[in-house]
Amino acid sequence: MRYFARLREQFGLDGETLTLPDPVVSVADLIAHLSSRGGVWASELAPGKVFRVALDQELADPSAPLRDGAEVAILPPVTGG
Template sequence: MTIELRFFASVREQLGVAEERAEVPAEVRTVGELRQWLRQRGGAWAETLAEGRALRMAVDHAVARPDTAISDGCEVAFFPPVTGG
């Protein structure tokens, strides 16, 4: 499955990449599994996407939970929590 990845704000800065197209293994079916798979890259990927770290995710521009399904051609975005005031 091929998906589009987007990284915003501090996530983009820490990873050093704003976007990429990724070929994801068939066993990766949810946003949580994708996050875990990306952490296996090690280094900044493991640190930035670490379990328990405050991070928001979206699939095709809709806020997603770790159990949100991903599919071929979808766009998955990772970004820090946003606060306003």
Template sequence: MAIELLYFAWVREAIGRDGETVEPPDAVKSVVDLIDWLESRGGGYAEAFADRSLLRVAVDQEFAALDAGLEGVREVAIFPPVTGG
């Protein structure tokens, strides 16, 4: 299953790209599994995903929890918490 990943803010800066298309292994069933798999790539991925409490996600353009499933998902956006004023 191909998933389009989008990275924003310091997540994008740590990884060094604003997005990519990945084909995670079959064992990747949730967003947190996806993040674990990405983090195992090392380098900027390990840096970006080291503290999960600083991450928010959107799955197919809807805010979601890190334990959200990936069945049928086309896009996952990963970003830090956003504040506005």
């Protein structure tokens, strides 16, 4: 797992290695699993919050399946000009 920008600051870490329970098989499941930590995790990953998830450096939708050893990154939307 890697966290970027605002999320890195809010979570207090830039990454971690996770061993996920069997029911976590998709990006949506992963987000729900992380949200279940409560506190800032629940508020930053709540429905309606804007962030993107990349799976092995490609943007992924919530139904994307997770693979063992995959790099998952959660990042806020990119802005700029």
